[in-house]
Amino acid sequence: MLSLLRPLLAALLYLLLLLPGAHSRFPVYNNGFHYQDISNGNGNGEIYFNGVRLHVESPEHAVSATRGSSVTLPCHFHYEPELTTPRRTRVKWSWLPSNSISAPVSPLASTMETEVMVAMGNRHRSYGSFKGRVRLRRSAPGDLSLVINELQLNDTGRYRCEVIDGLEDESVTVELELRGVVFPYFSQKGRYHYNFFGAQQACQDQDATLATFEQLFTAWEEGLDWCNAGWLADGTVQYPITVPREGCGGTDLAPGLRSYGQRHRLIHQYDAFCFSASVKGTVYFLDQTTKLSFNEAVQACVSDGSQIAKVGQLYAAWRMTGLDQCDAGWLADGSVRYPITRPRANCGPPEPGVRSFGFPSPYLKFGVFCYR
Structure with missing residues (x-):
């Protein structure tokens, strides 16, 4: 019965729409813009804009x-x-x-x-x-x-x-x-021990993130030269070269970023390029009359109301606040480093940077960098 009534209802509605003023009896969408519906044109129901x-x-x-x-x-x-x-x-x-x-x-x-x-x-x-x-x-x-x-x-x-x-x-x-700083980072076991997710975690552990291509490119423009390949945030593996040489892409290639492209995030292993920005607190070298083992260094920072600094925090303090200290100190990952903004005799190479002693035996004696 309902199927018989549908044609009659449709015809009645059509007649009502033909009556004068019929359109005012039904709600019409209007958002203040002006459109022209030409559904009788090519049959695609195109709407042309001709107003605001x-x-x-x-x-x-x-x-x-x-x-x-x-x-x-x-x-x-x-x-x-x-x-x-x-x-x-x-x-x-x-x-x-x-x-x-x-x-x-x-x-x-x-x-x-x-x-x-x-x-x-x-x-x-x-x-x-x-x-x-x-x-x-x-x-x-x-x-x-x-x-x-x-x-x-x-x-x-x-x-x-x-x-x-x-x-x-x-x-x-x-x-x-x-604004921040990019730094290469590798495992205590040596180079090329991180898959993509391990590299992500390693950077996070040092108060940093995996660097983006743009961040690494900027670091290269500022002089970063590193011959070991590392993961970036987009899953590619690259490394920056400012001085072309054998073993780093060869002498025939111009300076720039060397790229391995996208690598398998679980299977392939490389180092990491981390990015660290400014920190809220302060990184400082703890004045001590005696040198400390790693465990002693951790406790010394705690006793001073701080905690042992992370690698990303040291790099950020060096780049963002100009931290300069010609004394090697322990960091939270078990590495020993020191930041130089004013190169001078007996403080390493003639360029500014964060010097690294790698990961020495935890029983050796050094200073310590703390973070508060």
Whole structure:
């Protein structure tokens, strides 16, 4: 019976729509934009835009900051022509971590992004590790800039500001980088003992993360020269050479990053290139009248109200605060190192850097670097 009534109901509805003023009796979607539906054209139901246009822009497409600080990722929107009355727009900030970025523009990128914050009007919600650390600046009409507080090592990457108004959807991206230092790191067992996940953990244990390609490239531009290959955050294995030589790609290759490309993350083993940014506390050389074994060094820092410093903390203090100490000291991983910003006689090579004694016997006597 119902199947017999359907044609009659459809015909009745069609007649009602033909009556004068009939369209006013039914709700019609209208978001303030103007569209032209030409469904009788080529049969594809195309919609042509012929009215107000939404624009989303950022004056800066790359922003750098220091760990633990606050940073603002700029994003602004406006309409052309300008509207006389404000509109309720929705903004979504999403994030593609640095270790997921393999090309400037990737068709797969949007599917890999994770939500950071969604807001409409005065209502907003933040997600994951960003919860409670992000807000919209809203310093002027159209300002949807994202403020991130307490920047963490893993916050680097590509952020997308997407503004949505009805069928209109425009976005812009901003790269976030942390200022810091890249350092090569290898196991106590010797070179090439880390698969990708072991390299990740090794960097984390030293208050660092696996370096990105961009971070290693910057370090190479600043003079980093290291002939052992190491994992990067994107799963590639590379190493920086400023002085071409045999055993490091040969003398025929120009200076640059030597790449092994993507390697199997479980099977293949290499060293790691770690990235460390500024630390909140202070790294210092503990004044002692006597030298210490490793266990004595650990206890000496605790007795001084501190803890023994990690490799990433020492590198960050050397690069970010200019720590200079011509005395070798124990670090938390059992290595012995010392930082030099002002090269001088009896303090190693004539270039600034962190000197390393490797991993000596824990019973040998050295100083110690503490972190408070």
